[in-house]
Amino acid sequence: MRRVFLFVLIPVAVACAMPEASVTAQTQVAAQTPVAAAPAPQSVPAGKVILPNKAGSIKFAVIGDTGTGDKHQLAVAKQLAATRSQFPFEFVIMVGDNIYGGNSSKDFENKFSTPYKPLLDGGIKFYAALGNHDDPSERFYKPFNMNGERYYSFKPADGVRFYALDSTYMDDKQLKWFEDQLKMSGSEWKIAFFHHPPYSSGETHGSDETLRTQLEPLFVKYGINVVLTGHEHFYERIKPQKGIAYFITGSSAKLREGNIKPADFEAAGFDTGYTFMVVEIIGDDMYYQAMTDSGKTVDSGSVHRVGKVEPTPNRTAQPIVPTTGNGKKLPPAGDRK
Numbered sequence: 001m002r003r004v005f006l007f008v009l010i011p012v013a014v015a016c017a018m019p020e021a022s023v024t025a026q027t028q029v030a031a032q033t034p035v036a037a038a039p040a041p042q043s044v045p046a047g048k049v050i051l052p053n054k055a056g057s058i059k060f061a062v063i064g065d066t067g068t069g070d071k072h073q074l075a076v077a078k079q080l081a082a083t084r085s086q087f088p089f090e091f092v093i094m095v096g097d098n099i100y101g102g103n104s105s106k107d108f109e110n111k112f113s114t115p116y117k118p119l120l121d122g123g124i125k126f127y128a129a130l131g132n133h134d135d136p137s138e139r140f141y142k143p144f145n146m147n148g149e150r151y152y153s154f155k156p157a158d159g160v161r162f163y164a165l166d167s168t169y170m171d172d173k174q175l176k177w178f179e180d181q182l183k184m185s186g187s188e189w190k191i192a193f194f195h196h197p198p199y200s201s202g203e204t205h206g207s208d209e210t211l212r213t214q215l216e217p218l219f220v221k222y223g224i225n226v227v228l229t230g231h232e233h234f235y236e237r238i239k240p241q242k243g244i245a246y247f248i249t250g251s252s253a254k255l256r257e258g259n260i261k262p263a264d265f266e267a268a269g270f271d272t273g274y275t276f277m278v279v280e281i282i283g284d285d286m287y288y289q290a291m292t293d294s295g296k297t298v299d300s301g302s303v304h305r306v307g308k309v310e311p312t313p314n315r316t317a318q319p320i321v322p323t324t325g326n327g328k329k330l331p332p333a334g335d336r337k
Contacts (some may be wrong), residue, residue, distance in 0.1 A: 047079070047295030049087040051280045051287045058157050059088060062193075062277040063252040064095035064230025065131070069110040072274050073253035075293035077115035080276055083291065084119065087278055091156060092116075092124060095230035095249060096131025096167075096195030098144065103135045112143065127154060129164040131195035131230065136169075150174070153181050160281060161187040165194035167229075170214055178215075182222035188305060189281060190318065192219070193228040197248050199241060201263030202232035204256055219244055221311050223318030226286065226303070234260055234271035235290050237299055237327060241265065243319025245303050247288070251275045268327025270298040286320070290327065299327025 044050055053059075061080060066073055080092075099111050113120060120126075120143065128144035130136060139146040146152060150166040151174050163181060166174060182190065197205075198212035208231075219227070220242050230250035238246035251274050260269040273292040280287045284307070290299040301324040311317040 044297040044300070047082065048297075049083060049278060049289060050297070050300055051087060051278060051289055052282060053087055053280070054282050058160055058281040059090055060156075060279050061089045061092045062095065062228055062247070062249045062279060063092060064195075064248075065097040065233055065250040065254045066094065066115075066252045067097060067099035067107075067111040067133075068253040069107075069115070070253065072255070072293065073111070073115050076252045076274050076276055077119075079291065079293050079295055080116075081118040082295070083278060084122070084124070087280075089278060090124065092119065092126045093162070093193050093228060094126055094128040094144070095193050095228055096129050097133040097230060097250075097254075098128050098131065099135070099138060100133050103138060108141060127162065127164060127193075129194045130166045130168060132168045134168075136166075151177060153185075155187065159187055160189040160191070161185050163190070163192045163224075165192060165215075167194040167196040167208070167211055170211060175214060175218070179218055179222070182218060182224075185222075188284070188308075188318065189226070189286070190222070190224045191226045191228065192224050195229060196231050197229040197236075197246065198227070199238045199246050199265055200229075200232050200248060201236065201260050201266045201269065202234065202248075202256070203259050203261045205232055216242065220313070220316045223308065223311070223316055225305055225316070225318050225320050232256070232259070234269065235275040235277075235298060236260060236269040237267045237288075237290075237325065239265050239267045240303075240320060240322060242314055243306075243316040243321075245286075245320050245322075247277065249275060249277050249290070266329055267322075267325060268299045268329055270327065273298070285323070299325070301325035301327070 140148050153163045155161045196208040196211050200207050226245045229248050232248050232250045233254040233256040234251050236248040260271045275290050277290050284305040285302050287302045303320040304323050306319050308318050
């Protein structure tokens with residue numbers, strides 16, 4: 001499949017800390033208070049959360065490709081629960097492949113309710129999107145909070161709305177529903193989550209260009225700021241595309257070691273361990289931290305929401321710009337020591 005790289009110009013509200021994320025201003029935006037740079041991942045003690053952890057902020061976690069029931073899922077789940085003791089996230093986003101290999105009551109027990117029991121007992125809600133290994137009937141499983149729907153939205157607080165999509169079966173009906181939802185939304189933060197990544201430097205799958213063609217025009221027209229996906233069994237942060245931040249978190253129980261290949265749009269990647277994300281939204285800033293099952297920080301930083309602008313084919317209506325980002329861009333697998 002032919003790969004298309006997109007280079008875009010988007011408005012800047014603050015200076016970028018990362019050279020590869022530099023952008024050119026096209027509109028005049030009021031100056032914002034600079035955001036302090038996050039420490040480099042290698043300097044963060046294991047298990048320490050470096051997000052602002054501000055009272056009243058929106059705090060959540062992201063996991064993907066989880067439903068194995070094996071020791072790797074259990075290790076990530078244990079670290080996730082330990083992380084919440086210092087960073088009290090309120091809900092967890094699941095980006096698909098939530099239950100591998102069956103959907104009996106025993107499967108749900110071994111691959112969801114047992115691994116995440118401490119969080120479930122603490123009242124933490126999980127919001128799931130379906131992956132290609134998920135049976136569509138999972139949408140009726142109450143702890144996934146899908147309310148029987150393959151795609152849905154929810155609003156955890158004023159100004160923030162999440163959209164769960166079924167990227168395995170993206171049809172005209174779903175696209176119309178999504179557009180109608182976006183038209184009605186007045187939220188400043190619009191975050192889409194689904195399984196297949198429109199941008200990926202994975203050697204096994206790579207970018208889903210068909211899905212990108214279907215969804216990206218809607219993202220741009222109606223102001224999606226952030227996209228969370230899985231499918232690739234590694235962690236990756238993509239340079240903003242048309243003002244939209246993309247993250248892949250598909251190694252919360254499965255791993256394809258050394259699978260990230262060089263790509264111009266890769267900002268940071270980690271394909272040698274099992275990961276999850278913790279995220280915090282404070283006003284116009286979203287802070288993120290990717291951690292392993294041992295608590296190691298492999299990426300951290302923040303993005304800033306510029307504000308509503310007139311969309312163009314190359315710029316979303318509510319763009320973000322990176323203000324910090326401290327993960328590493330990986331060399332080819334054969335060149336790593």
